Amino acid sequence: MSTDIALDSRTQVLLIDDDPHLRQALSQTLDLAGLKVMTLADAQGVAERIPGGWPGVVVSDIRMPGIDGLQLLEDLHRQDPELPVLLITGHGDVPLAVQAMRAGAYDFLEKPFASEHLLDSVRRALDRRRLVLDNRSLRLALSDRQELSARLVGQSPAMQQLRQQIGALAGTSADVLILGETGAGKEVVARALHDLSSRRDGPFVAINAGALAESVVESELFGHEPGAFTGAQKRRIGKFEFANGGTLFLDEIESMSLDVQVKLLRLLQERVVERLGGNQLIPLDIRIVAATKEDLRQAADQGRFRADLYYRLNVAPLRIPPLRERGEDALLLFQHFAEAARARHGLPLRELQPAQRALLLRHAWPGNVRELQNAAERFALGLELALDNHAPSLPAVSGGLSEQVEAFERALIAAELARPHGSLRSLAEALGIPRKTLHDKLRKHGLHFDAGGSSPEEFD
Structure with missing residues (x-):
């Protein structure tokens, strides 16, 4: 019986025939051609034990006791319709050949047949199988990337x-x-x-x-x-x-x-x-x-x-980077969770105001994505967007708008410098600006980056 079949990825041809002499002769032909072959005397339990994505082909006699070749073809294609199955018979009746091809057989070989005919058909079937699996891999990789981006x-x-x-x-x-x-x-x-x-x-x-x-x-x-x-x-x-x-x-x-x-x-x-x-x-x-x-x-x-x-x-x-190191990802995530909550509760869409967007970008998010998701849920429900930001308030500075903006910018960078950041890149991402811009602003405001996360110091 064939219940102990254990195909691996190296097996290229699964040969099934109840005639031991023919089975041995065909196996030797395939083996001499450099193909790795596994032979079985019957088809019992075969379909259930061929792993998904197996890169080989099946060569099977049609008239066998128990499960015949046509039933095996049906069982195999129920699991993988693109698996090449070559059927052989010694009876050579045309209606059976037509039935096999309509059922999805890759090829039909009538005994006796030349070894070259078998080898040519098997090699073409293997090429087709490789192409099918390569296309599946490409589709799966694309699907996986899209799924990851959504998650x-x-x-x-x-x-x-x-x-x-x-x-x-x-x-x-x-x-x-x-x-x-x-x-x-x-x-x-x-x-x-x-x-x-x-x-x-x-x-x-x-x-x-x-x-x-x-x-x-x-x-x-x-x-x-x-x-x-x-x-x-x-x-x-x-x-x-x-x-x-x-x-x-x-x-x-x-x-x-x-x-x-x-x-x-x-x-x-x-x-x-x-x-x-x-x-x-x-x-x-x-x-x-x-x-x-x-x-x-x-x-x-x-x-x-x-x-x-x-x-x-x-x-x-x-x-996993903490949310404070991910720059404007906070806005993308907030809108993602708010839209999901809005749809779940059947509520109208709310637009983030500029001040609210700035609040989200300044927030340190000590609770990371979980905290942001809760904030987005509250926002979608129409509640106030209140965050414990610890963000700097606008310093009391005399002068016009430009002076006050510069003072606020310095206070905002200084507050972010006080938080732990392992690199300038992390700091720049938290502020949502390029590293070169960060260098310029640190020098402009006389601030110093300390990788240890201590409070900013003036440049000497």
């Missing part, structure tokens, strides 16, 4: 880079560590990694380690057997096991105890889980996406986080 709104360089990194990592099996402040959108990024990956049809399980009590965290993550501890009356499947075949998003990983970190490290290295109170090692096909708002390297240096776990997780880090 992660923003045109700042930092957001464009983040989307590029997600696109590059999504199709891999690498575990990912997401770094970002509270409210920056760590779960949105984790979900994008899952949905754009080959695991998209598997489960996505999100769990916040910081929200779990210390007494239940191991049972929640790893599961337990009956009698593992007082009150454990029946088996419980843990989150890791439940996420098998998909992605597990583990937020606030820095809050896990050192004992749990040891078990997580073992799981990451060996891809097995052992329930509490059990002896069986359960293999896992799982991707771990961890997230933290802390500097894990610093936590490891302080003994609060295992250094070996940090290095194991830090292979593919993704940093």
Whole structure:
């Protein structure tokens, strides 16, 4: 029986024929031509076990016991209508050939046929299959980019880079560590990694380690057997096991105890889980996406986080920029969330006034995207746009309009300088101006950039 079929991406031809002598002869012909062949004596279970996007072709006899070639063709094309299927028969009746071609067979070969005929048909089918899969990949890549832009709104360089990194990592099996402040959108990024990956049809399980009590965290993550501890009356499947075949998003990983970190490290290295109170090692096909708002390297240096776990997780880090470093992305996001809220509540559209736009751009957004989304919801509901901006008020300056504008500009830059910025680029993006313009304005107003985030100082 064919229930143990296990095709991989290297197999180019799946050959199915119940005649062992013909099967061996055709296999040798294909093998001598440099093609990787897998042979089967029947078609039982074949259609269900060919992976999506398999780059090969199927060559099958028509008249076989059990599932015949025409039924196999129908089953295969139900899953992938563009998979090339070549059918062969020794009966040579024209109506059967017509039926096979109308059903979507790539070619029809009548026994006996020349080896060159088979090889020519298989090679043409493989070329067609490569073209189909290349076109699918291009369409999927375009769709993924559009989906990412819709999920992660923003045109700042930092957001464009983040989307590029997600696109590059999504199709891999690498575990990912997401770094970002509270409210920056760590779960949105984790979900994008899952949905754009080959695991998209598997489960996505999100769990916040910081929200779990210390007494239940191991049972929640790893599961337990009956009698593992007082009150454990029946088996419980843990989150890791439940996420098998998909992605597990583990937020606030820095809050896990050192004992749990040891078990997580073992799981990451060996891809097995052992329930509490059990002896069986359960293999896992799982991707771990961890997230933290802390500097894990610093936590490891302080003994609060295992250094070996940090290095194991830090292979593919993704940093989500805080909203204050994203310039005018705040306006784009605000309008995006306000429009979504307006449509959801069936309310008329409200236009942002210039003063409100300036307020949004000046705000430091300590709660990041989550805070902005709440503000946009209130605005869409017709409530006042009130933000705790800590923005500088207009200094009391004598003189005309130009003097007062310059004084306000200096106060605004000085206030932004007082916030932590790791680079001039970050500062320029927060102010929404080019770096060269920022240099000119710092010199004009006698201000000094301090990467440490201390208060601005006058130029000497």
